Amino acid sequence: MQRYFVNKEQISEQTITLLADDAKHIQKVMRMNPGDRLICADNEGNVYLCEIQSLESDCITAVIKKQLEENAELPIHVTIVQGLPKGDKLEFIVQKGTECGARAFIPLKAERSISKWAVNKVDKKLSRLKKIAKEAAEQSHRTYIPEIGRPVSIDQLIKMSDHYHKKIVAYEETAKAGEQHALPKILNEIKANERLIAVIGPEGGFSPEEVQKLEQAGFTSCGLGNRILRTETAPLYVLSAASYHFELLKRGE
Template sequence: MQRYFVQESHWQENKVTITEEDAHHIKKVMRMTEGDSLIAVHPEGKAYKVSIESVGESIICVVREEITDNKELPQQVTVVQAIGKADKVEWVIQKATELGVSRIIPFQATRSVAKWDHKKQDKKVARFEKIAKEAAEQSERVKVPHVHRVLSLQEVIEETKDYDFRVFAYENEVRNGANRKLSEHIKEMTPGTEVCVIIGPEGGFSPEEADELYQSGFTSVRLGKRILRMETAPLYFLSALSYEWEE
């Protein structure tokens, strides 16, 4: 059943009003009409089955029942992704949302190939938020991940200082044959914990960045025995976490 996230101001008692792009999608793409059902999601993370009462410039729906099936990851996971080409970041946002990420923070690494124009950041973030919303609807989630503006590594460290687990995917852990497997780390990430994983750029972390992360309390981890692309690494991590705690 089609799912739409609806802002809080559009909920009144047992009525929900859907506007703008979502209203257009309902009318023109899905071709729904009075009496058809869909799922509306409240910002508090609750989903409801609703039926369309009227179709006009806005879609007026009546709430029928709450849907209690929870499909969110047990942990609150923040993926800090080194920026690369725009399509790679968009891919990570879409797929990480499908896999249950809670928050995505792009960061400017020393070896990042791409350099984003700060004047265009608002436009980029708006597009990323739209991608996250659509992916959350498609994967039947009740929360849309928050997409942050681009931060420096120092800002990331400060932003995540109170997290329960802070790790970074370090290629040297693979090359040096680190003994501790990712699964051992993940078993410690019990439900309800806040987890931050930092993914480096195409050229990897610089030695200075790795040292700064170690000194700030981050733990380096290896993601399997192979060197992964920057857009593959966060998906590997989220999939491993999901397998351990959801399957």
């Protein structure tokens, strides 16, 4: 069933109001009519099954039929810190990483990032990534829309990383050296609702200095299997592994 994230102010006791792009999508793309059903989520953990009551061009009223008990979220909070990649790869990472359960994305201005964000384009880029995250969260039936952070430097990243229970960095040289135990060890140690921060290098990988800084700040270097993954594939591996570990193998229960 089609799902839309709405703001808290759009929700009253018995009805939900859908506006702007959502109202357009419901009418123009989904071609819904009164009586059709949809799901609304408030991005604070509440999910409602609703039935459309009335449609106007930019405002749709839906009656709340019942509140749904859903569990579409990974048991741990994963933040993906992504070395700024080339082209539109970050859009890809946000879309696919949202499907795979990430709770936040933070772009990292890494030493070898070829892509740089011009200061006057940061807000536009962030708002586009937020839109992609919202749509992917709707499509993959998430309860929460992942947050998109402003780009950080490695030193800013290290400062903010104190707020996480476990910290990992995917480092190609570690992968090449055959290091395979670190990720399962971390996933075995982390508990439900705790926060994992996973840092992924850009196309050229991290410099040895960057990795040293991260390791000194308590980040664990992890290998991600026996093959060299591209920068945009590595976060999906980390998220899929976390899902497999907690949701399928049911470890950590």
